[in-house]
Amino acid sequence: xxxxxxxxxxxLLAGLIVLFGLVGPLLTGDPATIRDVGLTPPGDGHxxxxxxxxxxxxxxxxxxxxxxxxxxxxxxxxxxxxxxxFGIVGAYAGGAVDEAFSLFSNVMLVIPGLPLVIVVAGxxxxxxxxxxxxxLVLAITGWAAAARVLRAQTLSLRNRDYVAAARVSGEKxxxxxxxxxxxxxxxxxxxxxxxxxxxxxxxxxxxxxxxxGAADSSTLGTMLYYAQNGFALQREAWWWFVxxxxxxxxxxxxxxxxxxxxxxxxxxxxxxxxxRGRDVVATTPVVAPADEDVVLTVSDLxxxxxxxxxxxxxxxxxxxxxxxxxxxxxxxxxxxxxxxAYAVNRLHRPPAEVTSGSVVFDGVDVLAxxxxxxxxxxxxxxxxxxxxxxxxxxxxxxxxxQLQDVLRTHRPSMTATDRAARCAxxxxxxGVDRARLGSxxxxxxxxxxxxxMIAMALLLEPQVMIMDEPTTALDVLVQRxxxxxxxxxxxxxxxxxxxxxxxLPLLLELSDRIAVMREGEVVEYATAEEMYLRPRHPYTRxxxxxxxxxxxxxxxxxx
Amino acid sequence: MxxxxxxxxxxxxxxxxxxxxxxxxxxxxxxxxxxxxMAKLQQRGGSVDPAARQAYETLLGTGGRESFAQEYLxxxxxxxxxxxxxxxxxxxxxxxDVIGDSLPWTIVLVGLATLISFVLGVGxxxxxxxxxxxxxxxxxxxTTMLSAVPxxxxxxxxxxxxxxxxxxxxxxxxxxxxxxxxxNPEFLGxxxxxxxxxxxxxxxxxxxxxxLGMRNMMVxxxxxxxxLTARAKGLTGSRVMIRYxxxxxxxxxxxxxxxxxxxxxxxxxxxxxxxSYPGIGSKLLQAVQNNDYALMxxxxxxxxxxxxxxxxxxxxxxxxxxARTRDRSTVS
Numbered sequence: 085x086x087x088x089x090x091x092x093x094x095x096l097l098a099g100l101i102v103l104f105g106l107v108g109p110l111l112t113g114d115p116a117t118i119r120d121v122g123l124t125p126p127g128d129g130h131x132x133x134x135x136x137x138x139x140x141x142x143x144x145x146x147x148x149x150x151x152x153x154x155x156x157x158x159x160x161x162x163x164x165x166x167x168x169x170f171g172i173v174g175a176y177a178g179g180a181v182d183e184a185f186s187l188f189s190n191v192m193l194v195i196p197g198l199p200l201v202i203v204v205a206g207x208x209x210x211x212x213x214x215x216x217x218x219x220l221v222l223a224i225t226g227w228a229a230a231a232r233v234l235r236a237q238t239l240s241l242r243n244r245d246y247v248a249a250a251r252v253s254g255e256k257x258x259x260x261x262x263x264x265x266x267x268x269x270x271x272x273x274x275x276x277x278x279x280x281x282x283x284x285x286x287x288x289x290x291x292x293x294x295x296x297g298a299a300d301s302s303t304l305g306t307m308l309y310y311a312q313n314g315f316a317l318q319r320e321a322w323w324w325f326v327x328x329x330x331x332x333x334x335x336x337x338x339x340x341x342x343x344x345x346x347x348x349x350x351x352x353x354x355x356x357x358x359x360r361g362r363d364v365v366a367t368t369p370v371v372a373p374a375d376e377d378v379v380l381t382v383s384d385l386x387x388x389x390x391x392x393x394x395x396x397x398x399x400x401x402x403x404x405x406x407x408x409x410x411x412x413x414x415x416x417x418x419x420x421x422x423x424x425a426y427a428v429n430r431l432h433r434p435p436a437e438v439t440s441g442s443v444v445f446d447g448v449d450v451l452a453x454x455x456x457x458x459x460x461x462x463x464x465x466x467x468x469x470x471x472x473x474x475x476x477x478x479x480x481x482x483x484x485x486q487l488q489d490v491l492r493t494h495r496p497s498m499t500a501t502d503r504a505a506r507c508a509x510x511x512x513x514x515g516v517d518r519a520r521l522g523s524x525x526x527x528x529x530x531x532x533x534x535x536x537m538i539a540m541a542l543l544l545e546p547q548v549m550i551m552d553e554p555t556t557a558l559d560v561l562v563q564r565x566x567x568x569x570x571x572x573x574x575x576x577x578x579x580x581x582x583x584x585x586x587x588l589p590l591l592l593e594l595s596d597r598i599a600v601m602r603e604g605e606v607v608e609y610a611t612a613e614e615m616y617l618r619p620r621h622p623y624t625r626x627x628x629x630x631x632x633x634x635x636x637x638x639x640x641x642x643x
Numbered sequence: 644m645x646x647x648x649x650x651x652x653x654x655x656x657x658x659x660x661x662x663x664x665x666x667x668x669x670x671x672x673x674x675x676x677x678x679x680x681m682a683k684l685q686q687r688g689g690s691v692d693p694a695a696r697q698a699y700e701t702l703l704g705t706g707g708r709e710s711f712a713q714e715y716l717x718x719x720x721x722x723x724x725x726x727x728x729x730x731x732x733x734x735x736x737x738x739x740d741v742i743g744d745s746l747p748w749t750i751v752l753v754g755l756a757t758l759i760s761f762v763l764g765v766g767x768x769x770x771x772x773x774x775x776x777x778x779x780x781x782x783x784x785x786t787t788m789l790s791a792v793p794x795x796x797x798x799x800x801x802x803x804x805x806x807x808x809x810x811x812x813x814x815x816x817x818x819x820x821x822x823x824x825x826x827n828p829e830f831l832g833x834x835x836x837x838x839x840x841x842x843x844x845x846x847x848x849x850x851x852x853x854x855l856g857m858r859n860m861m862v863x864x865x866x867x868x869x870x871l872t873a874r875a876k877g878l879t880g881s882r883v884m885i886r887y888x889x890x891x892x893x894x895x896x897x898x899x900x901x902x903x904x905x906x907x908x909x910x911x912x913x914x915x916x917x918x919s920y921p922g923i924g925s926k927l928l929q930a931v932q933n934n935d936y937a938l939m940x941x942x943x944x945x946x947x948x949x950x951x952x953x954x955x956x957x958x959x960x961x962x963x964x965x966a967r968t969r970d971r972s973t974v975s
Binding site: 187190191193194195196197198199200202203204205206207208209212229282286287289290293294295296305308312317318322325326328329332333335336337339340341344347351353354429431458459460461462463464467468470471475476477478479480481482489490493494524526537540 | 791867874886939942964
């Protein structure tokens, strides 16, 4: 079901129950009328049968639903207001107010709610326990979780540019909160309100079932209390006991559906529909390798993102990579260069599909590999260094564990000492102190993390390394160091590199050959020297011209 | 301040708040609990001398004879000595003894049920998220629906179907009453047998929350770069799922343990009542029905301390599984 489908189904079901609570009591007559037809099963006259004293269950159910919904609404509104005050206002005010409010919310959160409600209800004499008292107590014990969520969200909102702009321009605090912040919190407020209503109805049912509910109300909980004390289940009068619980469950279920769809509105990652199709739809038969010196051949590769409007991200791309060569892949963002790189290692995710073409790696037809063969192929023969090296490391384990993982999986016979030695060895190759092995990613600088990623890519001495914008996020000096490192390692270890970047001048200096990509196609493919001296395609010339030279003249490329 | 110290300080503050709440509630609410208690005590044949009255007044309020501060200090003093007063519903037993007898039952039942529910929910949630787009997706609405069902209603339906109907499980109680409580196999077996249905109720009702939260986090984690890296590294599917995706996705579930534990404890009180389980939840209700205010307060305090303690343990464990928390200097 899509999110809008869930929202519709949930709202419809919840709406029907609300309607039943609103209109039902008007149509069903007095629920308290006692007749001498005790425990009649459902049938003519009494659609849902009667209670032990002959009261009509349907009439009781309608009144009880109204009572429960009313309490749910009261508590929902009060709890949402409380959580708004403590969550939003606290976070917006910041400083000591925020500290105090947040401490208070957290304390209220860890004190268990229902025991507190029971104690309070126990102290208040039954005749003074009204609907408002019970609602107020439930609201006071039920707002804290929502306040915490709202606070986190407000904290991130108040630092956004448009909020800062409004504050700087001298808008009043209440106006900033109401106009700039509240609208953005609406989905979360709605979801917390829905949650508070469900929780209140459930808690009230529990309280009433225990005989501690409001004295002046009739709710689904009191109905269950009477059903239980009338031994409804022991007398097999399921029609008396089951419906009230079912109404609660259905209402709760309906509102959860609403909450699911709100979740999906807030977090688009949950929304997208997943088709678990094959990553390779069709391939072209592989022709025998022409040249012993070639390690990777991509021929006529096509990758399509299958969606409502399919996007042809890689079109008929053919490339060859020789042993020890650095192949540059240049193009603006969105030109398909990353998709191409992922497809070579079959890392592209649905809805992306390889629709035709072939990838041959040193005689192996990569697109024909089974899942287990593919797994054994990865990293052993072809390793990768990703765009966001900052996020490519698992934040919760030390880097030694992430390096060791590779050896454990691909070199199961290696001893622990050998593994540790190898990890230290690759770190030395990229110039990172072996003492860093025990560090967590957040303890390393950006440049150091990138070096660790390169070290990881070197672990199994692969024939090819694909580097996807490995230096883009780094400052110029660190970038320079790392590029020199890559060149040195390539000379030392003789692996081939596919280097992806939007920075064509950088490639001119680094690569042996360069492919320029635009809108999924390779528009020019030549040696670096050729491309520098005689760029043929207008787009290549445009790319070269767009980088200023150090002397300030546009287009005169000197680095 | 270090992470651990900060956590301990927070829970001490929460404990203080709970203790104070316990002190304030009977004094702010209407009604005259001390008189009711004295009347009950007399019915039970207890001594109604001024000393007994004073003991209850320390707990529940003197009606203005002593200052608030004096009462508060006397109350704290009694708490520190472990003196929670005398229960009138279980007269002449002391409140602390009544609690001592019933607490182990609840801790074992609720503790085990919560653990099972957490492990099951998080495990299934990870799997549902990982295998997104398969039939497993149906588990999410199914278990969410179960958590919208009132605990006691589910418990009673289970009893009607599995105990009365099929006769698989006992109707109620914590053990076979012909046995003497003790560390012998018969008794333990009986206790285990009697605990299955209450535990099943708690697990069924609470598993949905864990499952949904874990599944959503798993979906988010799977689009993270470190999962892509792990796949590119050629690690086995189960290793990527557990060590990379689930290892990160579980953090919010652990951090949110406090919220969920509150729900479970609340639900289990009602569940105990349905099963007449000899735990602290049934005792709390027995106390409320008999206006046994001293027992009521004592139980509230003990439940709160238990919940705070469990949360403290989980929070300290959280520091172990996420190194970033330990290094963060700001108060979360």
